[in-house]
Amino acid sequence: MRLVTGQGYWSPLVWLALAAGVALLAWAFWSRGQRTYKAGTEQDLPFLSGERAPEGAHVRAPHLYWGFAQALRPVMDWLKAFHSGFLGDYVTWTVILLAVALLVVVLT
């Protein structure tokens, strides 16, 4: 029940057993903590960046990694320009790929 990878092996069952052990350990720590949580109280309310969120507030997908996307903005802008949506660009890049492939094959 193990996959030989050349450098070692991978056994999902061993991993699951270890994961179960870690989960058990985590549960053991958790079960010894304070029992102050009460369901249905204001403890259940969402709490965003130090401010109480309005009813039905939801952190939508584009909000995640906003900073990451901003930091990589120059790269992202270049990539967006690269994916122009123009068919002529699609064909041009295919021709470039073809030229590279031909060069590699013919010159080696």
Place this chain on the structure above:
Amino acid sequence: MTIGMHAPILAIAVPLLGAFALPVLAKVHRSLRDLWAIAVGAFTCAMVITVAVQAFTSGIQVYTLGAASPTDTIASGGFPIRIMLVVDGMSAFMGLISALVGLASLIYAFHFLKEEQGKTLAMTLFFLLWAGMLGMEYTGDMFNFFVFLEVTSIAACALVGYRTWESRPAEAAFKTMAMYTVGGLLVLLAIGILYGEHGALNLAYLSSRIAGSQLDKIALGLLLGGLLMKAGAVPAHMWAPDAYGEAPAQAAIVLVANTQASLYGLWRVLFTLFAGALSAPAVGWLVTSLGVLTLLVAVLMAVIQTDLGRLIAYGAVSQIGYMLLGVGVGLTVLSSRPDFGLVAMQGGIFHMMNDAATIGLLFLAAGVVKRAVGTRDLRALGGLGHDLKWTGGFFFLGAMALAGIPPLNGFASKLLIYESSFRLSPILTAIAVLGSILLLAVFARAFQGAFLGPRLREAKPASLSMLIAMGVLAAVILAMGLVPDFFVEHLVTPAAEALWRGRDLYLAAVLGG
């Protein structure tokens, strides 16, 4: 003669016949059409499995059309001139992927497609595409490879754009059609050069004749350009997100398998047709470099997508990068370092099946989302997990598998790729791992945005057939994740060996000796 002997041709002919008979039967009665579709789907899967069992247990299966016996490969002049199907471990493996994806797509389509929105047309095109894919994977001659390539191109473009009441699918279909035409012409030109030089179209015969002349090399370059474009390799990948993103879910999943059929064509060209004549390290490095570029560019583009369909589409393109990386590393060290070269190829080939199941599952889940709330825009989605519990679970499973989280199947194949590519260059592994981390971030964002949070609107639940289709793929993902050694030993290794060291056996099966 048993039906098993004719299984290779039946696996192609039955869905082809099924496609053309389907609209006629739909005119008689819809339930007759549905029964026909189920029968054709079940029979095709049975034939593909039969072929695979025969190929894995008895060796290469050869089926000659128009001969007194299907095993008569050589005509009276001592020349393999007839149309021939040749199924080795790699072809059989690809057939199984096509069967799995086709089955899931068919089950899903029954309740996903609406009668008034071209259900009969979509199912007809699906069977045509299925037949073309199996033809590409089983054929033993280059011209029929081109014919089946065109069959898949026409059916795929039509499947992307048949919903003519919307503008975006039509635009995506047009772009896909133009790019497929360019790719098809490159492949046809290469076949024409080989035919002009060697006077043959049979793949095994051509392989025995190709000696590495300048014309041979030009043909190889053209085949590389055409097939890499059809496989969706960067920088010629831009049609793929358009096509996958706009196609309905049941079609998008088959388009992914169709892309893999082109990738199979590339493997066949590199490892069988030109094995004796190409500079393997140079071409291997080309394929490896394109693989790394593909996975990185596609995953970065996925980060900024706001449409769930296009996000998954870029995820699908990134997976092509991992396959190119694995098999590219194998090709690079084909003769010098077979110890880790075979592991790299096993990783790349195993990832093909993993990708078909995981990306397929994600596309089907995205289809449920679109059907449930009418949009796939992540800026408008949220809280769908309240109403679409099973779909949310399936999406989560597919996302984690795609990102390579243990103990799921994506981890097993990526581990093989990481370890072997590390032996060639640690930089390759670093970029591949970075790609997986970004994929995890992208799909965590998609899952959180679509399925978590408060309920924003009522969602229409998925029908039973759609859940069954997703359940089939989820079961395959779990099975391949929990017992990867079984799949690698019985399916992946014979496929990798067929490419790695199987050329002589392939030639002997067709040409004798």
